[in-house]
Amino acid sequence: MQAEFWHQRWSKQQIGFHLPGVNPLLEQYWPRLGASKDARVFVPLCGKSLDMGYLMATQASVVGCELSQTAVEQFFDEAGLAVECTIKGEHQSYQAQNIELIQGDIYTLEQASIGDCDAFYDRAALIAWPESMRADYARQLASLLPSGSRGMLITLDYPQAQMDGPPFSVPQCWVEQYLGEHFDIELVSETDVLQDNPKFLKKGVERLSETVYFLTRK
Numbered sequence: 001m002q003a004e005f006w007h008q009r010w011s012k013q014q015i016g017f018h019l020p021g022v023n024p025l026l027e028q029y030w031p032r033l034g035a036s037k038d039a040r041v042f043v044p045l046c047g048k049s050l051d052m053g054y055l056m057a058t059q060a061s062v063v064g065c066e067l068s069q070t071a072v073e074q075f076f077d078e079a080g081l082a083v084e085c086t087i088k089g090e091h092q093s094y095q096a097q098n099i100e101l102i103q104g105d106i107y108t109l110e111q112a113s114i115g116d117c118d119a120f121y122d123r124a125a126l127i128a129w130p131e132s133m134r135a136d137y138a139r140q141l142a143s144l145l146p147s148g149s150r151g152m153l154i155t156l157d158y159p160q161a162q163m164d165g166p167p168f169s170v171p172q173c174w175v176e177q178y179l180g181e182h183f184d185i186e187l188v189s190e191t192d193v194l195q196d197n198p199k200f201l202k203k204g205v206e207r208l209s210e211t212v213y214f215l216t217r218k
Ligand SMILES: C[S@@+](CC[C@H](N)C(=O)[O-])C[C@H]1O[C@@H](n2cnc3c(N)ncnc32)[C@H](O)[C@@H]1O
Pocket: 003, 006, 007, 017, 018, 019, 044, 045, 046, 047, 048, 049, 065, 066, 067, 068, 071, 104, 105, 106, 107, 123, 124, 125, 128, 166
């Protein structure tokens, strides 16, 4: 989606993707990923997700990238964290305790700006892109991560013709074809979540599954 779409979403607070608590899949599967306590975790398209609080508590440091200044400011306000703000090229860096959120476009982010990350967490980032933009995102994500880094990816899969995204459907064959170039892929879980998603039911979507993968950067 274009930047303006997301700026509008944040300015109108139309942020149905934002969960009121930590994603249960993160709590369930992250410990199995095997990230060491010292790990620095990259969270692309982080929004103001509370999952970052979980990662701050379990890992050494967290670095997120988010387009919307509103999202970044709300994250720190709502967490009650006093923040320091500095300029990093065309991005702004907001830092508090062991978290840094880099506000700006992920496509112009350089690896040096996020530092060496040992782990990453993608929830509602890959699936935020329509298919035409998704391979570019996969390439950019890969360019930001060192070989050997391990990540957890959560996707949705549903008949795309039955509903417009975002979130977009990302079937397992897409993950294997496009992410497989850059990452070793392990399918961790696949769950039928249609009955838990009234928005999809209302649109007449007949099938919806949520899939967790572990990725290892080649
Ligand atoms: C579907 S939301 C997911 C947010 C978060 N991962 C979560 O689980 O709540 C996608 C986020 O990506 C951000 N975004 C969109 N395009 C971006 C870009 N080019 N660079 C950085 N962030 C972007 C949006 O502002 C939005 O907050």
